[in-house]
Amino acid sequence: MMSKQQRIAVVGAGLGGAAAAGLLQKAGFTVDLYEQSPVFSRLGAGIHMGPNVLKIFRRLGIEQPLEQMASHPDFWFSRDAESGDYLSRIELGAFARKEYGAAYVTVHRGDLQALQMAALQPGSVHFGKCLSKIEDRGDDVVLNFADGTSATADIVIGADGINSRIREHLLGVEAPTYSGWVAHRALIRGEKLAKYNLSFEDCVKWWSADRHLMVYYTTQKRDEYYYVSGVPHPAWDFQGSFIDSSREEMYETFAGYHPIVQALIESSEQVTKWPLLNRKPLPLWSEGRMVLLGDACHPMKPHMAQGAAMAIEDAAMLARCLQETGLTDYRTAFQLYEANRKERASRVQAVSNANTFLRTQEDPAWVYGYDLYAQALKSENAA
Numbered sequence: 001m002m003s004k005q006q007r008i009a010v011v012g013a014g015l016g017g018a019a020a021a022g023l024l025q026k027a028g029f030t031v032d033l034y035e036q037s038p039v040f041s042r043l044g045a046g047i048h049m050g051p052n053v054l055k056i057f058r059r060l061g062i063e064q065p066l067e068q069m070a071s072h073p074d075f076w077f078s079r080d081a082e083s084g085d086y087l088s089r090i091e092l093g094a095f096a097r098k099e100y101g102a103a104y105v106t107v108h109r110g111d112l113q114a115l116q117m118a119a120l121q122p123g124s125v126h127f128g129k130c131l132s133k134i135e136d137r138g139d140d141v142v143l144n145f146a147d148g149t150s151a152t153a154d155i156v157i158g159a160d161g162i163n164s165r166i167r168e169h170l171l172g173v174e175a176p177t178y179s180g181w182v183a184h185r186a187l188i189r190g191e192k193l194a195k196y197n198l199s200f201e202d203c204v205k206w207w208s209a210d211r212h213l214m215v216y217y218t219t220q221k222r223d224e225y226y227y228v229s230g231v232p233h234p235a236w237d238f239q240g241s242f243i244d245s246s247r248e249e250m251y252e253t254f255a256g257y258h259p260i261v262q263a264l265i266e267s268s269e270q271v272t273k274w275p276l277l278n279r280k281p282l283p284l285w286s287e288g289r290m291v292l293l294g295d296a297c298h299p300m301k302p303h304m305a306q307g308a309a310m311a312i313e314d315a316a317m318l319a320r321c322l323q324e325t326g327l328t329d330y331r332t333a334f335q336l337y338e339a340n341r342k343e344r345a346s347r348v349q350a351v352s353n354a355n356t357f358l359r360t361q362e363d364p365a366w367v368y369g370y371d372l373y374a375q376a377l378k379s380e381n382a383a
C-alpha cells in the first residue's frame, strides 16, 4: 500500500519561517508555508546580516543576490555620542570574508524577505492564512485558519513571531513582557544627506550612558539610510505594535548628540516608535508534533542585530536535524535541534538584552565566525 505523502507545515513567513521552508524544500521535504498577511509587502526597515547567516544563505542559493543589493560596511564603528570619539572599530568587509567565511551586509528587511520568498517552490506559500486553532491528533496535526479553511501536516513549525499562536497553544496565553525600552526607527532618502558637509558612515552606533542610535545603509547604492534607537521609556501604554514619533521627540531624546545625529534627525520624514518586548526562556521548545523557532521561541531586545539571525540559524539547524533523522523520527530531530541551539541562542539573547556588544573593542568571532554546518551535532541528551 502506498503511504500518504508526508508534509511539513510552517506557520509564519517571517525571516525564520521562510528560511525553514526553503531549507527543508531543498532537502527534499514537502513543505507548506502559511502566512497571515494577505499579500507580501516590504515590511520593516533595516537589518544586519552577518557572515553566520550568509553561510546559510549560500545553501539557499540567495547569498549572491543578497550581496548585490545590500550595503557592505568595512567596519562597525562605535562612537561616543557627544565627542564623536571612536570607542571601537570592528573590522568587517574583506576581513569578515577571510576570517568569518562570508560577507557582513546591511539591507532592507523587506528586500531580503522578498529574496527568501522567491527561493521557495511555486505554490507552497499560502497568504491570508491566519492560524486560529491547532490540534495535535497523535497521527497528524490539524491547522484551522481564520478564513474557515484547514490543513493537515505531519509536523508543524511555529515561526509565528513573538505573539506565536503555537507557543500559546503549547504553553498558555501570556503576553510578552515590556523591556522598559523603545526603538525609534526612520528611513532617510540618501539624497537628503547630500547637502551636509558631514561623513555618513556605512555602519555606526552612537552611544551615550543610557541610550544609543544605530545607523546604516540598507542598499548598495546608498540611496536609503536607516536609524534605530534604543531608549529607556518607563511604560508602554499604547495600542498596537508601534506609534508615530516625531523629529521634535528625536531632538529632545538625543539632545547633545553629535552634529551627524542632529543632521539625521533633521532629514527624517517619518519616525516611528516601537516597544521592545521580551519573554522569559520557555520551558520547552517542542511538544508532540509541534516545534518553535525564532521569536516564537526566544525573542530578544534587538541591540546585537542578531534576532533574525538566530531565527535563521534555528531554521537551518532544525532542517539539518530533520534531514539526519527523517521526518518519521521527528521526536529525535526536535530534541537534537534544541540540544544544538539552546546554548547559543540563549547566549546571544543575554548579550543582546544587556546591550554591550561591540561597544568597546572586542572579538566578535564567536558570533560571526560560527558555521552551523561545521558543528558536530551534540546528542539529544545534552539538551
Ligand code: FAD
Binding pocket: 011, 012, 013, 014, 015, 016, 017, 034, 035, 036, 037, 046, 047, 048, 049, 129, 130, 131, 132, 159, 160, 161, 162, 163, 164, 165, 183, 185, 228, 274, 293, 294, 295, 296, 302, 304, 305, 306, 307, 308, 309, 310, 311
Ligand atoms: P517574525 O519576523 O516576527 O515573523 C513572524 C511571521 O509570522 C510574520 O510574518 C507574521 O505575520 C506571521 N504570523 C504571526 N502570527 C500568525 C498566525 N497566527 N498565523 C499565520 N501567520 C502568523 N534581527 C537581526 O538579525 N538583525 C537586525 O539588524 C535586527 N534589527 C531589529 C530592529 C528592531 C527595532 C527589532 C524590533 C528587531 C530587530 N531584529 C533584528 C530582530 C528581528 O526582527 C526578529 O528577531 C526576527 O524578525 C524574528 O523572525 P521570526 O521569523 O522569528 O519572526
